[in-house]
Amino acid sequence: MKSNNGMIGKSIPRIGAIERLLGKPLFSADMELDHPLVLKVLPSDRHHARILDIDTAEAARVEGVVEIFTAEDIPRNHLTGIINKDRPLLAKNKVRSKGDAVALVAALNIHAAETAAKKIHVVYEDLPSVHDPEEALKNHASKVHEKGNLLFTRKIKKGNPEKAFEACAVVVEKTYRTSFLEHTYLEPDAGAGYLDPDGNLVIIASTQNPHYDHSELVSLLGVAPEKVRIVQAATGGGFGSKLDLNVQGFIGLALYHLKRPVMCTFTREETYRMTAKRHPLKMVFKTGADENGHLMAMTAKMICDTGAYGSYGLAVASRAPVHATGPYEIDHVDVECRCVYTNNPFAGAMRGFGVPQAAFAHESQMDLLAEALGMDPLEIRRVNALKAGHKTATGQLLNGSVGIDQCLEAVKPHYENALKTWLHGETDFAKQRGVGLGAMWYGIGNTGVQNPSTAHIEMDGEGRITLYTGCADIGQGSTTVLSQIAAAVLGISPDMLCMVVGDTAFTSNAGATSASRQTYISGNAVKNAAEKLADVLLTEGVDLLKRPKTDLMLENGFVVYKKDPDHRMPFSKIAARAAKRGIPLRWQGYFDPETVPLDPETGEGVPYATYAFACHVALVTVDVLTGEVTVHKIIAAHDVGRAIHPASVEGQIRGGAAMGVGFALMEEYDPSTTRSLKDYHIPTAMDMPEIIPIIIESSEPTGPFGAKGVGEPALIPTAPAVINGITNAVSARIYHLPANLERVLEASIQSGKFTMKEVA
Amino acid sequence: MDTYSVIPIRFTLNGDKVSIEAGAHETALTVIRERLSLKGTKEGCGMGECGACTILVDGKSVNACLMAAPQLEGRTVMTVEGLGREGKLHPLQEAFLEHHGVQCGFCTPGLLMSAQSLILETPRPTHKQVVEAISGNLCRCTGYQQIVDAIQYGADKTGGEE
Numbered sequence A: 001m002k003s004n005n006g007m008i009g010k011s012i013p014r015i016g017a018i019e020r021l022l023g024k025p026l027f028s029a030d031m032e033l034d035h036p037l038v039l040k041v042l043p044s045d046r047h048h049a050r051i052l053d054i055d056t057a058e059a060a061r062v063e064g065v066v067e068i069f070t071a072e073d074i075p076r077n078h079l080t081g082i083i084n085k086d087r088p089l090l091a092k093n094k095v096r097s098k099g100d101a102v103a104l105v106a107a108l109n110i111h112a113a114e115t116a117a118k119k120i121h122v123v124y125e126d127l128p129s130v131h132d133p134e135e136a137l138k139n140h141a142s143k144v145h146e147k148g149n150l151l152f153t154r155k156i157k158k159g160n161p162e163k164a165f166e167a168c169a170v171v172v173e174k175t176y177r178t179s180f181l182e183h184t185y186l187e188p189d190a191g192a193g194y195l196d197p198d199g200n201l202v203i204i205a206s207t208q209n210p211h212y213d214h215s216e217l218v219s220l221l222g223v224a225p226e227k228v229r230i231v232q233a234a235t236g237g238g239f240g241s242k243l244d245l246n247v248q249g250f251i252g253l254a255l256y257h258l259k260r261p262v263m264c265t266f267t268r269e270e271t272y273r274m275t276a277k278r279h280p281l282k283m284v285f286k287t288g289a290d291e292n293g294h295l296m297a298m299t300a301k302m303i304c305d306t307g308a309y310g311s312y313g314l315a316v317a318s319r320a321p322v323h324a325t326g327p328y329e330i331d332h333v334d335v336e337c338r339c340v341y342t343n344n345p346f347a348g349a350m351r352g353f354g355v356p357q358a359a360f361a362h363e364s365q366m367d368l369l370a371e372a373l374g375m376d377p378l379e380i381r382r383v384n385a386l387k388a389g390h391k392t393a394t395g396q397l398l399n400g401s402v403g404i405d406q407c408l409e410a411v412k413p414h415y416e417n418a419l420k421t422w423l424h425g426e427t428d429f430a431k432q433r434g435v436g437l438g439a440m441w442y443g444i445g446n447t448g449v450q451n452p453s454t455a456h457i458e459m460d461g462e463g464r465i466t467l468y469t470g471c472a473d474i475g476q477g478s479t480t481v482l483s484q485i486a487a488a489v490l491g492i493s494p495d496m497l498c499m500v501v502g503d504t505a506f507t508s509n510a511g512a513t514s515a516s517r518q519t520y521i522s523g524n525a526v527k528n529a530a531e532k533l534a535d536v537l538l539t540e541g542v543d544l545l546k547r548p549k550t551d552l553m554l555e556n557g558f559v560v561y562k563k564d565p566d567h568r569m570p571f572s573k574i575a576a577r578a579a580k581r582g583i584p585l586r587w588q589g590y591f592d593p594e595t596v597p598l599d600p601e602t603g604e605g606v607p608y609a610t611y612a613f614a615c616h617v618a619l620v621t622v623d624v625l626t627g628e629v630t631v632h633k634i635i636a637a638h639d640v641g642r643a644i645h646p647a648s649v650e651g652q653i654r655g656g657a658a659m660g661v662g663f664a665l666m667e668e669y670d671p672s673t674t675r676s677l678k679d680y681h682i683p684t685a686m687d688m689p690e691i692i693p694i695i696i697e698s699s700e701p702t703g704p705f706g707a708k709g710v711g712e713p714a715l716i717p718t719a720p721a722v723i724n725g726i727t728n729a730v731s732a733r734i735y736h737l738p739a740n741l742e743r744v745l746e747a748s749i750q751s752g753k754f755t756m757k758e759v760a
Numbered sequence B: 001m002d003t004y005s006v007i008p009i010r011f012t013l014n015g016d017k018v019s020i021e022a023g024a025h026e027t028a029l030t031v032i033r034e035r036l037s038l039k040g041t042k043e044g045c046g047m048g049e050c051g052a053c054t055i056l057v058d059g060k061s062v063n064a065c066l067m068a069a070p071q072l073e074g075r076t077v078m079t080v081e082g083l084g085r086e087g088k089l090h091p092l093q094e095a096f097l098e099h100h101g102v103q104c105g106f107c108t109p110g111l112l113m114s115a116q117s118l119i120l121e122t123p124r125p126t127h128k129q130v131v132e133a134i135s136g137n138l139c140r141c142t143g144y145q146q147i148v149d150a151i152q153y154g155a156d157k158t159g160g161e162e
């Protein structure tokens, strides 16, 4: 390895941070186009109905209306979806949920567009609707899609759990439920489009995956790939929902037909109504252990409601069961997860793809087993924690970085201290304190499928270097991290690199910004490209410096003779000479983690090349008279392999923990009542405790400089830790998230903590 | 272009006098973003719930999405564009940079305005005062801690300069 130049592990100022502090970056809704038309979507107001007629005549007469589009106007394929194509851009023949787009108005101003949308008359014939996934699987249930309501089943089988349960000292069986959640990124979905001078469609959008958007637009419009260019605008968070085609398709359709600049900006209400939610899961977990707390067997039946469309449902229904054991070795496993269509809002990717839900179940089970055995919750986790050499439930032999035990070790002093002192420091009888643990593992990248990333690096004749990556930075900081990786390989400072990011006219596919995959996968692709360029520079340096290649290194923009740093040659000279000699200075990098597809019957395979691990400790206070829970502190230990940019890792951990607090205590999207931010509460600064991130670096041999990932792992252990803390406080357990006031109060009443006697 | 009654409005924006005509139905946010093309101020909800649209009006933080445009008459308004500039960041902006208080940056302009309003009133705010002052500004990315640290640190630096 070439010297990493001190660039790895350094929290350099984030690329784009100064601009953001000055309010300069253009988010999609900030684009200034020449008299753009505005687009307004008419959503369905039926759960499930046949469309008999769409009458746009009156709407078309509204002053300022330019055009109204329906499914008929989609030139090629009307269905969209990254895994299974089942979601129409505009409804054809029927609607399957209240958020389905039925028609699209293009008008001179928003007032005209809104007025017209109200004057579109849709004649529906209602169909029976189904809103519960278990109901949806019954024979008589109304079919959401022709092919039936069961979208997908994932099974994981290893050993013989039923037999193993017989030998267990303790077996715990419980049912867990979670709710629909709204991503609530701060920036509502938006995009803008125009035709470039060559007549190509340029779409600027808030997106997590510009190259997917590109392929989808080509498919919808039936145009040549080079006719469409997707540019990722500054993006105000995504958390999974901006992986779907939220506004891009509407913009493309209008541009295609009208050939005029257009803008589509969702209101918060539209974002809530028409974009993906987190899948609610029902999970029946049965877990058994021997008298020493060794996990012997587990089974789980999981069912997830994907609503009207698949979106990332298959990924969720694969990831949740794969991770159902938690970060523990269990010899006998039988897990099944079904993903089911209903007429609810569609559910898709949301930070963690079903693993936060699964972790709520497996970590509750761990505490229940510990309680039954009279063991300490930390101890039972340590007894079972995965180690190198262990096999997972899919039969994967773990041989790289496995840092769960280090995470457990790292939180131990905090945990023990909290139990010893903090737990007993409350004098108000109504306020009960509790300490809870949550651990997790998380596979980096997509589950058992190819998910490569590519990148290009180029040196011009004057030695200037440009890195091209299709990796969408949605706020997590990937552009900075990728620049550090390239800079470390090339022996330059990151600010000497020009970064071209997320623009399909210039960048190649880096895959989605999801599955915590960009540092590991795109990081490796960038490293691979940079190493090829570095090799050329060193090889050219041999000729120019008359020294063997092994004695040369790259430093501060020079090829340097290691034994005499004054004997060196600037990149600019090497570049000029190489250009003259026709030596390529543009290189592609590629990386695809090594996985083995999961067997459809047993789940055997290698779903991920590497895993991140974490453990959180939550210190909570429960007001047993009101049900109010205050999180006092979270200690969050994360094995990230290597923190390329530690401040960003800590930022992910803190932001993830905040989302975890929301998931645990307050967030619930009720399809029938949640309309806006007034009805959906996410943590504010007042809700957030002190978070103490602890970064564990169990270096991953296949990671760029040892790195894995942290984006989703950050959120996963929080809710279980908080729930286990509440249980510790009130001696009653909550099995349905969120643990809102009513549920906590109910638990405190049931455990006898709430008594009027004490009040009096 | 539209049939609504149009009202002339004069106010001071980031130190400059502006004079525009706005519809009585318009909000201060649309005036700033659409009429005056200052896009640093964001719209996250349009109903006073997120704080992304926070501006300073006579030194006090206000949700621009809830303020009727005519109410701007005669006021002194500051948006994020008026706080600092390239090469000369405001101490608060410096502090956000140093403390890594920016992730996606969509909440950032509003948070800076709430922080500035706090510091104008309370030059050395306590942790609790900072948390309260920004409790109307949602941030989905950071978990707030790096922002709170930045504001306290930035307040110290601002105070030091005065």
Ligand code: FES
Binding pocket: B042, B043, B044, B045, B046, B047, B048, B049, B050, B051, B052, B053, B054, B063, B064, B065, B066
């Ligand atoms: S846009 Fe004004 S508070 Fe959200």
Ligand code: FES
Binding pocket: A186, A236, A237, A475, B101, B102, B103, B104, B105, B106, B107, B108, B138, B139, B140, B141, B142
């Ligand atoms: S940094 Fe993204 S919402 Fe605050």
